[in-house]
Amino acid sequence: MGMGRLARIGTRVRGVRTFRYVGLLLAFGLAILGRTGGAQTPRELPAKVELIAEGESVPLGHPLRLWAGLLFRMDPGWHIYWKNPGDSGEPPKINWTLPDGFHEGAIRWPTPKRLGHGSVVDYGYEGQVLLIATIEGPIRSEGVKLDEVPLTADVKYLVCREICIPAKAHLTLSVPAGASSSTEGKEWAGLLRAGRAQLPKPLSPGPHLSVEASGDQLVLSAERLGAVRSATFFPDDPNVVENSAPQGFVAVPDGFRLTLKKSELLTRRPERLWGVLVLDGNAYKIGPLITWP
Numbered sequence: 001m002g003m004g005r006l007a008r009i010g011t012r013v014r015g016v017r018t019f020r021y022v023g024l025l026l027a028f029g030l031a032i033l034g035r036t037g038g039a040q041t042p043r044e045l046p047a048k049v050e051l052i053a054e055g056e057s058v059p060l061g062h063p064l065r066l067w068a069g070l071l072f073r074m075d076p077g078w079h080i081y082w083k084n085p086g087d088s089g090e091p092p093k094i095n096w097t098l099p100d101g102f103h104e105g106a107i108r109w110p111t112p113k114r115l116g117h118g119s120v121v122d123y124g125y126e127g128q129v130l131l132i133a134t135i136e137g138p139i140r141s142e143g144v145k146l147d148e149v150p151l152t153a154d155v156k157y158l159v160c161r162e163i164c165i166p167a168k169a170h171l172t173l174s175v176p177a178g179a180s181s182s183t184e185g186k187e188w189a190g191l192l193r194a195g196r197a198q199l200p201k202p203l204s205p206g207p208h209l210s211v212e213a214s215g216d217q218l219v220l221s222a223e224r225l226g227a228v229r230s231a232t233f234f235p236d237d238p239n240v241v242e243n244s245a246p247q248g249f250v251a252v253p254d255g256f257r258l259t260l261k262k263s264e265l266l267t268r269r270p271e272r273l274w275g276v277l278v279l280d281g282n283a284y285k286i287g288p289l290i291t292w293p
Contacts, residue, residue, distance in 0.1 A: 046075040047159035051171035052188040053135075053151060057178045064137035064177055067192045068104075068151060069130045070094065078161050079124040082112035084236055086122035086243045089164065092157035098135065099150060105134040108199050111276055111283040112234055114243075121244040123234055124160075130195035137177075148174040200276045200283040207255070211291040213269045216262050218291065220273070222255040229280050231258050236274040236287070239265040 053068045070092070072080055081089040096104045109131065112123040135151065155169040176185065203209070207225040211218055218241065220233060231249050235241050241260045248259035274287030 045159065045165065045167055046078040046161070047080060047157070047167065048073050049155055049157070049169045049171070051151065051153050051173045052130075052191060053173055053175035054185065054189045054192050055149070055176045055178045055180060058140055060140055062140055064102075064140050064146065064149075066135040066137075066149060066151075066175060066177075067132060067196075068135050068153070068175075069132045069188075069192050069195060070153065070155060070171075071128070071130050071191065072125065072157075073128050074126060074159065077126075078159050079115055079122075079126045080129070080157050080159055082123040082125070082234070083107070083109050084123055084234070084238050086114075086124070086238075087116070087120045089122055089124065089160060090158050092131065092155055094131075094133075095154040096133075096135075097152035097154070099137070101138040102135055102149065105136070108132045108196075110195070110198055111200055111278060114232075116244075119244050123243070130191060132192065132195050132199070146177045149177055150174045200285040203277070203284040203286055209286060209289055211273050211289045213262075213291045213293070218260040218262060218270075218273070220258040220260065220277075220289075222257075225255045225279075227251070227254075228256045230278075231256055232278045233258060233260060234276040234278070236276075237270075239263045240270055240273070 050071045050073075051068070052071055053066055056065045056067065058065060072092075074080065081091045083091045085091055094107065098104065110125070110129055112125060115122045115124050115126070135149070137146075137149065151173045153169075153171045155171065156166070157168075158164050158166055180186070180189070208223045210221050212221070220231075222228070222231075228251060232247060233241070240263055242263050245261035248257075250257045250259075270291055272288035272290055274289075277284050277286045
């Protein structure tokens with residue numbers, strides 16, 4: 001194994017899957033230093049991250065609001081992780097530094113992909129992905145005059161293929177408090193709009209979803225949904241379903257049944273189920289669903 005590279009070794013001990021990272025980091029210099037995502041590193045990493053943002057025009061009496069995004073671009077074959085990474089890995093962690101009176105919202109995660117095969121399946125992203133958060137500030141009034149808002153994001157993440165490399169980025173940006181007319185600002189606004197459009201949407205109130213716990217299975221059922229040809233479920237919480245197990249899909253009149261295998265690490269019946277449900281290629285945010293009996 002070469003200097004600065006990390007080998008990921010998966011083992012199972014008493015039913016608990018654990019992962020070790022083995023390697024030397026000193027030669028790699030695992031730090032990305034950048035402004036607005038301009039990455040500078042002693043050695044090129046297989047993933048780059050850029051901070052982009054868009055100010056939003058709001059009327060008087062409403063909080064100032066920005067859209068901020070971390071744009072990851074990965075070399076072919078490499079990936080980063082979703083908020084529930086699956087059987088291995090860790091999701092990106094972001095620490096924001098914001099001006100007084102501003103606070104960040106939770107990261108909005110796009111729909112992940114199933115990665116890996118055999119007994120190890122992860123949830124993550126390949127190619128390019130945009131993680132989005134809202135930044136809210138004080139109430140806009142005649143007395144609050146702010147031309148630009150300085151943002152700082154300290155990001156730690158794993159980028160993996162057969163091996164995993166931990167990386168970090170210190171990203172800074174000053175973004176106009178309102179809509180920007182610059183070429184860069186319009187490009188970022190377009191990326192953020194496209195990213196928001198691709199986020200999982202709430203399922204309309206018409207369909208009825210339920211979860212039944214039976215033996216070593218969880219059966220997710222849908223009624224009043226119409227014809228469905230395929231369904232895939234991504235659980236928000238780790239150690240609820242066996243990630244590598246096939247998800248048994250059966251179409252029924254006006255809905256479907258999806259059979260999920262319980263995780264070996266699940267010690268009791270889960271009371272609720274959250275996650276992302278992909279139906280015929282369209283992603284929906286579901287939960288909490290109360291499991292029964």
